Amino acid sequence: MKKLAIFASGNGSNFEALAAACTEGRIDAEVALCVCDKAGAYVIERATKYGVEVLVFNPKEYGSKAEYERLVADRMDTLGIDLVCLAGYMRIVGDELLGRYGGKIVNIHPSLLPAFVGAHAIQDAFDYGVKVFGVTIHYVDQTLDGGKIISQVAVPYEGGDIEELEAMIHKAEHRLYVDTVNKLIE
Numbered sequence: 001m002k003k004l005a006i007f008a009s010g011n012g013s014n015f016e017a018l019a020a021a022c023t024e025g026r027i028d029a030e031v032a033l034c035v036c037d038k039a040g041a042y043v044i045e046r047a048t049k050y051g052v053e054v055l056v057f058n059p060k061e062y063g064s065k066a067e068y069e070r071l072v073a074d075r076m077d078t079l080g081i082d083l084v085c086l087a088g089y090m091r092i093v094g095d096e097l098l099g100r101y102g103g104k105i106v107n108i109h110p111s112l113l114p115a116f117v118g119a120h121a122i123q124d125a126f127d128y129g130v131k132v133f134g135v136t137i138h139y140v141d142q143t144l145d146g147g148k149i150i151s152q153v154a155v156p157y158e159g160g161d162i163e164e165l166e167a168m169i170h171k172a173e174h175r176l177y178v179d180t181v182n183k184l185i186e
Ligand code: GRF
Pocket: 008, 010, 011, 012, 013, 014, 015, 087, 088, 089, 108, 109, 110, 173
């Protein structure tokens, strides 16, 4: 069975969507590792609930990005990780991870890339006044939200309630991530 590692920094609703799909057999894979760069992030509780090993690190305790990425990549090598899913991981992936897992790392972003890169994509698109929002899953490279696109889904919305919009986008994310991971591990 294929093994996934999921990297997250916060809430972890995408983590949970993937973990639930694996547990329920909707994805033929196992979530073998949750990587988190923030002690206390809610994703840690979710991972514990699913019995998934959690690797938590504090980047400030390391001399460089390469140092903590080496630790993470070593653990992934030991577990035999096949695919790395970034899901709200708020860091640029560096050379150490890209060198060892390049081509096997994907990210989910809450906009129709290349529009609205960065950490506030939903707010930025909403402020801009767009009428078709969306979600993108792409391969990860050295650029911010810039790697080759794998899949996208549009979320049309013309209302004025950003919380309602966010809920719609997150729902679309969860569906698209499950479908896309299924295709990638085939
Ligand atoms: C999602 O909107 C994802 O697209 C973005 O960060 C958010 C993470 O949400 N990269 P969650 O932690 O999975 O709930």
